[in-house]
Amino acid sequence: xxxxxxxxxxxxxxxxxxASTLLLIWVLxxxxxxxxxxxxxxxxxxxxxxxxxxxxxxxxxxxxxxDFSIVDSLLTSAIVSTATTxxxxxxAVPAAxxxxxxxxxxxxxxxxxxxxxxxxxPVGLVIPYFLILNRFGWLDTYHGMITVYLTFSLPxxxxxxVSYMEDVPWEMEEAAFLDxxxxxxxxxxxxxxxxxxxIAVTVIFIFLNAWNEFxxxxxxxxxxxxxxxxxxxxxxxxxxxxxxxxxxxxLVAMLPVVIIGIAAQKQIVKGLSVGAVKGGGRR
Amino acid sequence: MSSSGGKAGGIHAGERxxxxxxxxxxxxxxxxxxxxxxxxxxxSSFQTINLAxxxxxxxxxxxxxxxxxxxxxxxxxxxxxxxxxxxxVTLQILIGLGLALLVxxxxxxxxxxxxxxxxxxxxxxxxxxxxxxxxMLSPNFGLVDYLIQLLGFEQVNWLGAPTxxxxxxxxxxxxxxxxxxxxxxxxxxxxxxxxxxxxxxxDRASAFQRFWHITLPLLRPAIVIVVIIRSMISLAAFxxxxxxxxxxxxxxxxILNLYAFxxxxxxxxxxxxxxxxxxxxxxxxxxxGVLFYLRTARHKATAA
Numbered sequence: 382x383x384x385x386x387x388x389x390x391x392x393x394x395x396x397x398x399x400a401s402t403l404l405l406i407w408v409l410x411x412x413x414x415x416x417x418x419x420x421x422x423x424x425x426x427x428x429x430x431x432x433x434x435x436x437x438x439x440x441x442x443x444x445x446x447x448d449f450s451i452v453d454s455l456l457t458s459a460i461v462s463t464a465t466t467x468x469x470x471x472x473a474v475p476a477a478x479x480x481x482x483x484x485x486x487x488x489x490x491x492x493x494x495x496x497x498x499x500x501x502x503p504v505g506l507v508i509p510y511f512l513i514l515n516r517f518g519w520l521d522t523y524h525g526m527i528t529v530y531l532t533f534s535l536p537x538x539x540x541x542x543v544s545y546m547e548d549v550p551w552e553m554e555e556a557a558f559l560d561x562x563x564x565x566x567x568x569x570x571x572x573x574x575x576x577x578x579x580i581a582v583t584v585i586f587i588f589l590n591a592w593n594e595f596x597x598x599x600x601x602x603x604x605x606x607x608x609x610x611x612x613x614x615x616x617x618x619x620x621x622x623x624x625x626x627x628x629x630x631x632l633v634a635m636l637p638v639v640i641i642g643i644a645a646q647k648q649i650v651k652g653l654s655v656g657a658v659k660g661g662g663r664r
Numbered sequence: 665m666s667s668s669g670g671k672a673g674g675i676h677a678g679e680r681x682x683x684x685x686x687x688x689x690x691x692x693x694x695x696x697x698x699x700x701x702x703x704x705x706x707x708s709s710f711q712t713i714n715l716a717x718x719x720x721x722x723x724x725x726x727x728x729x730x731x732x733x734x735x736x737x738x739x740x741x742x743x744x745x746x747x748x749x750x751x752x753v754t755l756q757i758l759i760g761l762g763l764a765l766l767v768x769x770x771x772x773x774x775x776x777x778x779x780x781x782x783x784x785x786x787x788x789x790x791x792x793x794x795x796x797x798x799x800m801l802s803p804n805f806g807l808v809d810y811l812i813q814l815l816g817f818e819q820v821n822w823l824g825a826p827t828x829x830x831x832x833x834x835x836x837x838x839x840x841x842x843x844x845x846x847x848x849x850x851x852x853x854x855x856x857x858x859x860x861x862x863x864x865x866x867d868r869a870s871a872f873q874r875f876w877h878i879t880l881p882l883l884r885p886a887i888v889i890v891v892i893i894r895s896m897i898s899l900a901a902f903x904x905x906x907x908x909x910x911x912x913x914x915x916x917x918x919i920l921n922l923y924a925f926x927x928x929x930x931x932x933x934x935x936x937x938x939x940x941x942x943x944x945x946x947x948x949x950x951x952x953g954v955l956f957y958l959r960t961a962r963h964k965a966t967a968a
Contacts, residue, residue, distance in 0.1 A: 396769050400777070403763060407780050407843065413799055413807050430810050476690035483683035484676055491691065498698040500952050502900040504921045505941040508928045509701040509708065532697045535690060564682045593788035595903035600929055610790045614907060617794055624798050624805075631791045642786035646778055649785070650847045654886075 418628035425624045440629035449623075451630050454612035458634075460523065461608060462591035465530040469538045469587050470580065472531075477542030478568055482554070499536035503596050506532055510601060521603030529597045534587045541586065541652065545579025546572065582652040585645050589638050609634035702945070709938035716932045728939035737915060738940065741923040745947075748834060748919050749898040755838045756894055757887060760845025765875070767846075768853050778850075781843035789840065793907030796836045797823060801908075823909050826916035833905045833917045840904065841897070845890045852886040853879070892955045899948050920944050 417425055419436035443449045479485050480492055510529055511520070519525030549572055557567040573580070595610040602611060613634060616627045642649065712724040732738050767777050784792065800808045801822040813819055822832045856879070864874045902921050905911065911918035911926065918926070924944060928937030 393769075393771065396766060400763075400766050400770060403766075404777060404780055407784065407839070409807070410795055410800055410839070411783060414795055417799055426805055428804055428810075429814075430805065430807060472690040472693055475686035479683040479686040483686070484679050485683040485687060486680055491687065495691070495694065497949075498694050500896060500948055501698060501702065502921065502941075502944050502948050504900070504902060504924050505705055505945045506698070506701050508924070508934060508937055508941050509704040511928070512708065512713070512934060513701060513704060528697055531693060532701075535694055535697075539690060564679070568686075589786055593786075593790075595788065595790040595906075596925075610788050610903070613788075613791055613794060617798065617907070627794065627798065631794065635787055635791055638786040638788070639783065642782045643779060646782045649782060650778070650851055653844060654848050654851050 414628045417625055418632055420625050422625050440625045443626055444630035444633050449626050451612050454607050454609045457606055458592055458608040461526050462588050464527045465534055465591045466584055466587045469534040473538035473542055477539050477546055481543045481546035495536050495539050507596055507600050520601055521605045523606055526606050530591050538583050541583050545576045549575045582648045586652055592638055705938050709942045711935045713934035728936050732939055741918050741920045745919040752834050752837045752898055753894045756842045756845045759842045761849050763846045764849040764853055781847050784840045784843050789903040790907045792840050793904035797908045801832055824913055829909050829916045833908055836904050848890055852883055856882050888959050
């Protein structure tokens with residue numbers, strides 16, 4: 382009996398060690414980025430890499446207020462991501478309701494069409510968009526960038542919302558209908574409050590994807606519209622070796638999504654699996 | 665039903681009008697923002713559009729496609745896309761599943777794994793690519809290089825030599841997205857009914873038998889979905905490779921995405937770049953079609 386118990390304890394310990402090692406692999410790059418962000422640029426180039434050093438916050442000061450300020454880019458990312466999210470939700474919620482609940486002509490084909498648009502590789506869009514936006518003079522403009530961002534946010538949002546709308550009990554709509562509420566009133570006062578959680582998950586996903594988007598931003602943006610992802614990339618192409626400043630700036634740039642990620646961890650996992658069932662999720 | 669007339673038909677007609685009113689704005693936007701550019705892409709793939717030599721522009725017929733057929737760089741990029749996608753998706757599933765099974769056994773502290781796993785997922789791929797390129801894989805100053813030498817191995821120029829560079833971009837992608845597979849599979853593992861395991865334990869099934877005959881079949885739908893999503897995203901991958909290697913050294917990590925991008929925006933040959941992008945589009949459509957077909961076929965088979 383004691384041998385059995387000892388074997389079980391041993392097994393648990395081994396499991397914990399293996400799991401912790403794997404855990405370390407996943408956090409190491411991030412921890413290291415944080416360590417480097419506290420170093421001076423001289424310290425970064427020391428070999429072997431130092432773990433003990435006098436930390437400095439000057440890289441963060443530079444990333445925010447100094448020569449390498451990314452504040453403008455943070456603002457740009459916030460504007461583009463927020464506008465994309467709001468527009469997408471306004472368009473997707475009604476459409477998702479119709480797909481989930483109403484008699485809609487050619488529903489199957491339209492649903493298939495929406496799903497197919499989600500599969501389009503972004504490279505297939507950035508090429509024609511460059512030519513089209515160039516013709517309209519929409520390159521490096523906010524309205525141009527937000528238009529392009531709708532291509533990945535809208536189909537994804539519709540499908541994610543459909544899966545949440547399908548879970549709303551029919552009885553609630555019937556009750557509203559018997560109360561002679563109009564269809565629009567039913568949607569607004571009965572259905573939308575029921576799927577508030579689903580809308581929140583959708584908002585989180587759209588915002589994350591828009592904030593992290595790079596391909597469209599780097600080619601269709603420019604000096605006016607330069608989201609943080611592009612600012613990060615420019616860091617490395619202009620200044621090859623400023624790793625400490627890059628790390629600090631990147632961690633600041635990723636702070637919003639990391640906070641959202643940790644705070645909404647449960648909802649994101651649920652969204653991944655729900656979206657999974659409907660074939661959603663892309664980057 | 666709908667044409668049965670009377671009051672019911674009226675209600676249904678009203679419902680249809682309402683449903684259309686709700687969907688038309690969204691679908692119209694999709695049509696304008698997605699379908700129109702795609703048609704434009706197909707059109708431009710039959711044109712000569714070279715911003716470096718605008719005087720040559722004009723209708724090219726299938727010239728771009730003929731050029732593509734004989735273009736060894738295209739076939740090379742296609743091969744890389746296949747290697748990149750299959751190996752990274754396989755690794756994600758294997759490691760993700762292994763990790764999920766492992767974490768399920770841990771009595772306490774599962775939440776730490778969930779929190780850590782969410783981090784790579786929410787990071788921008790371009791930032792992940794940059795972190796790995798500089799802090800992790802850079803010769804002499806990178807952490808990986810240091811650790812490898814600490815363990816007594818030879819120094820490797822990870823991003824500077826063709827094969828290590830390809831391995832590196834696959835590892836980077838796998839690092840970022842294995843947590844996705846892990847979290848989804850962990851969630852479905854947690855939702856499996858415990859009574860089947862009890863029955864198996866009473867039957868004295870070994871741990872491996874339990875996994876192979878019970879867990880794996882029950883997890884199959886979730887695994888299939890993860891494979892579909894991850895394949896699609898792997899086929900669309902761009903930012904992390906672009907940031908880490910830019911497709912190099914040479915064309916060692918130039919998957920089809922990067923080739924189409926560079927042809928258009930570096931060589932300014934938009935006609936040929938469009939043709940390359942169209943081929944990517946066709947490949948994505950075929951693969952997603954096959955994967956979805958396999959999934960529904962499997963569904964029907966289990967339902968019957």
